[in-house]
Amino acid sequence: MTNGTLNVETLTAIDVHVHVEQDAHGHFSLDQELMDASAKYFKAGEDRAPKLEVIAERYRSLNMAAVVFTVDATTATGHAAISSEEIAQEAQAFADVLIPFGSVDPHDGKGALDKARHLVQDCGVRGFKFHPSLQAFRPNASEYYSLYEVLEDLAVPVIFHTGQTGIGANLPGGRGIKLALSDPLLLDEVAADFPGLSMVLAHAGMPWYENALAMATHKSNVFIDLSGWSPKYLPAPLVRAVGSYMSHKVLFGSDFPVLTPERWLRDFEGLEIPDEARTRILKDNARGVLGL
Ligand SMILES: [Zn+2]
Structure with missing residues (x-):
């Protein structure tokens, strides 16, 4: 068992979208009602909230790296977040397969800016994850611009949840x-x-993938990940774009634990896209975005 550094050359893929839903102390990322509702929505057949070491071992056995994160929605949900600091610390023991991202609560004002800096500069966090629906913030509002300024200065990539969400699904008012x-x-x-x-x-951005495609086509700093949907359910125009003119802007992500990387990869194989596009999507594009 190795826990050295990430060796990108020998990895078969980089999964850029993996959620840590339970910390080492048994605290969950969401309250019970939201956790149950999303498990039902995704028909998650297995453990809905594996701990970090379980995630690491799974990816190690697949010879893949995983970008891991939680989402700090403390203000919006009233449920205390899992610590991104702890995720980053624990991830050090699995540095050959885990790439920690951080999360800050956008409603924290200056606290969020300080925390973002601290996570990158002191904890080794390599990027951030935001979920505008779960965190209940309008991401283009000017009050979050100082946060984006800090993130741009830190020169780390940011993953934004876009589109439909399983969190709150089938509950009154979601x-x-x-x-x-x-x-x-x-x-x-x-x-x-x-x-x-x-x-x-x-x-x-599913089901608003046309907007996402337009943005990624227009702006060199915008990318897309294909997580959260089995590739076989992706609409044909999106698959055509992914296999052709967009193949340098698309990243593999599973959304584990709600969708396993094994299932995602199996269904991805069934898509009719050229091999060069596959290699880019599975590893090369992520490598560029993550600066590996
Ligand atoms: Zn996500």
Whole structure:
């Protein structure tokens, strides 16, 4: 068993979208109602919340690296977040396979800026994850611009959840979670105003993938990940774009634990796209975005 450094050359793929849903102390990322609702929505057949070492061992056995993160939605949900600092610390023991991203609560004001700096400069965090619907913030609002400034300065990529979410699914009012906050087009302004900030639109903005494609085509700092949907359910125009003119802007992500990387890869094999595009999507594009 090795726990040295990441050897990108020998990895078969980099999964840029993996959630840590339970910390070492048995605390969960979401309250029970939201956790159960999303497990049902995704028909998660296995453990909905494996701990970090379980995630690491799985990816190690697949010879793949995983970008791991939680989402700090403390203000929006009233449920205390899993510590991104702890995730980063624990990930050091699995540095050959885990790439830790951080999360800050956008409602924390200056606290979020300080925390973002601390996570990158002192804890080895390599990027950030935001979920505008779950964190209940309108990502193009000017009050978050100082946060984007800090992230651009830190020169780390940012993954934004975009599109449909399983969190709150089938609950009255979706438990108050607003899908419109995750319209990818809201982020077009952010991408225009922060050209030095690499942004990944998670889930290709599904079902608003046309907006996501337009942005990734137009702006060199905008990328797409294909997580959260089995590739076989992706619409044909998106698959055509992914296999051709967009193949340098698309990243492999599973959304584990709600979708396993094994299932994602199996269904990805079934898509009719050229081999050069596959290699880019599975590893090369992520390598570029993550600066590996
Ligand atoms: Zn996600």
